[in-house]
Amino acid sequence: MNELQALDAFASLSQETRLRIVRLLVKAGPEGMPAGGVGDAMGASSSKISFHLSHLERSGLIQSRREARSIIYSAVYPALSGLIEFLMKDCCQGRCDPVEKNCADTCTD
Amino acid sequence: MNELQALDAFASLSQETRLRIVRLLVKAGPEGMPAGGVGDAMGASSSKISFHLSHLERSGLIQSRREARSIIYSAVYPALSGLIEFLMKDCCQGRCDPVEKNCADTCTD
């Protein structure tokens, strides 16, 4: 991930609706969920949701596929890892010890 | 780090000048550097730099202290770690293996 991609990813995640969409789709897993389902979960109009889904897809954090009448959105996990990696490597340079208390702890949710 | 703080941090990092300031200050280390030095490094006007430094400080990513005539800015490493942790934990839920793969191995379901 380069600086431009990171700027774009940060811009995507700096918007409340979009951040929630990403979290929802991460929870939804690789199967993803249809645009309408996302809209229902957010309680937002279809055009609003469509706008934010497009924004997120353009910045590479989510992807879509058509399935019958629905368009299914899902998280692009490597993009999120890439962003984490960018923050750790290019931005923090090892000075920002993140969850050094290993992953296993944080993942027992 | 909660959602609101994360939104604020992402907004801060989604601006080119600000992202570069953060990277510069991380490189500068805990000593930090004066506002003027940041401005010189960026080739930007003092008011522009001041605006972005304030923005970053308000969102908690950097801090300042006066030293004689200068105001010294420095990175707040825990804030950056907190953001990384937020991304890994609240946003990725162990599905986004970052730099080390061990996380994915232990955490994906």
Place this chain on the structure above:
DNA sequence: ACCTCATTTCAACATCTTTTGAGATATTGA
């Protein structure tokens, strides 16, 4: 007290982003 230097503040302006609502497009089943 006065003069610099370093930085911030302010208001006006320009630009970018988000929301809204109406209409368009695509897919399926009758």
Place this chain on the structure above:
DNA sequence: TCAATATCTCAAAAGATGTTGAAATGAGGT
């Protein structure tokens, strides 16, 4: 083909953010 469902597109309005240059503040030296 027609109606229903799901989603997208578009333009206008509203809102938020970034830039500029001039003026204000605050600290130190003479």
